[in-house]
Amino acid sequence: MIIDIKYFGMLAEITGRSNEKFECSNTKVSELKKNLINRYPGLNNVNFTIAQNQEIVNENCKVTGEEVAIFPPFSGG
Template identity: 40%
Template sequence: MKVQVKYFGMIAEAVGKPEEELELDPGTSVSELKMNQVKSYGIKDPDSVQIAVNQHLNQEIELKEGDEVAFLPPFAGG
């Protein structure tokens, strides 16, 4: 199955590109994808990386064909 992965902020800088299309095994979870990308690209501080699937923050779902997965840097605010 194919998913579109987008990277933002310092994550895009670490990865060296803003997005890519990935071919994943059916049943791949968001957390599995995150672990693979963090390891592949050496993303620093993976615990602070948020993941949005189809613009919803949820790391406990299985991905499906055509999903858009965004890797978001830590949010600042106050």
């Protein structure tokens, strides 16, 4: 399954892109997270939350969504 990943804020800077296609089959969110950190080690140093199909998912969920959004908290005000 090809998923479409969107990166927000500083995550787009760490990965060098605002979105990309990612191949993953029968994967849990925690595994997706591991794969992403392997690919972009800088992600290991930031706090981020994952949503699929516009809904926040916990790490035990299966990746079923075609649209995955990965976003960090912002502190600025």
